[in-house]
Amino acid sequence: MKKWFAVIGDPIAQSMSPTMHEAWLQQNEVDASYIPIHVPRGTVEEAVRSLKTLGCSGWNVTVPHKEAIIPYLDEIDPLAEAMQAVNTVVVKEGRLHGYNTDGVGFVASLRETFPEVEADAEILIVGAGGAAKGISYALCRDGFRNMTIANRTYETAEQLSDQLNASAMTLSEAEQQLAQFDIIVQTTSVGMVHSQEGSPLDVSRLKRGTIVADIIYNPLQTELMKQAKALGGKTMNGIGMFVHQGAIAFQHWLDIQPDTEQMTARIRQQLG
Ligand code: ATR
The missing domain is CATH 3.40.50.10860 (Leucine Dehydrogenase, chain A, domain 1)
Structure with a gap:
């Protein structure tokens, strides 16, 4: 057949x-x-x-x-x-x-786009829903050790970070301490066409050269990615x-x- x-x-x-x-x-x-x-x-x-x-x-x-x-x-x-x-x-x-295969797919895409990333990179995950869970578990399995989860609802970030031995932050704490991160992964639907527009995180304190990965691919470039690029960040969308x-x-x-x-x-x- x-x-x-x-x-x-x-x-x-x-x-x-x-x-x-x-x-x-x-x-x-x-x-x-x-x-x-x-x-x-x-x-x-x-x-x-x-x-x-x-x-x-x-x-x-x-x-x-x-x-x-x-x-x-x-x-x-x-x-x-x-x-x-x-x-x-x-x-x-x-x-x-x-x-x-979602989270593993994210890690494969990250490694393909930025082969220079190292296991000790400081990673900030924005969001703590299903997509964040898949990605953070896959990053952890791939050997990334330094992860922080920041979420609008702090308790959910805390729950996920406990499972992964990671740290938790509020979104505003993450904004204040943004310069400590090498990779930022945006996992919420904020910025997607037909969802809410705008950005879930203000990245004005971004360190130059930081990787900013958004899982959204429609639009090809979210507000977060545009802001990051303007500040010298290296961006990747979700395609x-x-x-x-x-x-x-x-x-x-x-x-x-x-x-x-x-x-x-x-x-x-x-x-x-
Ligand atoms: P998915 O499976 O796509 O990850 P989800 O499990 O519903 O969907 O998770 C959505 C995530 O986006 C959550 O982290 C949510 O934050 P809350 O836990 O506080 O709800 C986040 N999110 C949704 N709308 C948001 C907004 N306007 N600003 C910031 N975060 C938002």
Whole structure:
């Protein structure tokens, strides 16, 4: 039977995953397809049953199902288990294996863009939600030791930092002490088109040469990135993270490493 893959979420129409994976399937001459499926909140159990019955070989999971899907999987990778979030399911001999490639995708993109980063870099994570969790766990697993989590709700930053042996700050403390950081990672949705505009953090105290990574890629440049660039910061948007999380999922499914450089350029052009 011809293989097929999917992405489930609500909403799903805006997802760029189908275009990306279809292009990779073609480039690698894999006779398979990848389709978006709208799965409303609260219906993930039925969706999983249907995907299994219909012979889906693997799928991506996006908002709001990343946590809700966990009880319906047979195996869960330790990193995804620790994060309590799955974005990739692989079907192997009828069993469902869950992984999380979001944070690992971020780290791959960071290392590709800034190969000079070192494990003792002082990292500030802005936000403490699902995205921050994935990224901070992946950074930790990759050997980064000095992490501070700053969040609008301080208690949430404290909870996440306790799990990771990191420090916690309020956003205003982080703004005051900004010069101590080498890398700033913006993980909230503030600055995204159709979400709130503006910036969650005032970076006017930024040290020149600091890396400022925003996980947003639409717009290509957020207010935070613009402000950082004007002050001599080195910026990166979220396209690389998106492409790498997809590439790692593709490898899990097919054991093929797809091209990430051309894909990143192609998506940048589409959004630009
Ligand atoms: P995601 O899974 O995309 O990370 P989430 O789990 O809802 O989404 O987390 C959203 C993050 O963005 C949180 O850290 C949130 O801060 P709170 O914990 O205080 O809610 C942060 N966030 C959302 N809107 C914000 C705003 N206007 N200013 C600062 N932080 C904001």
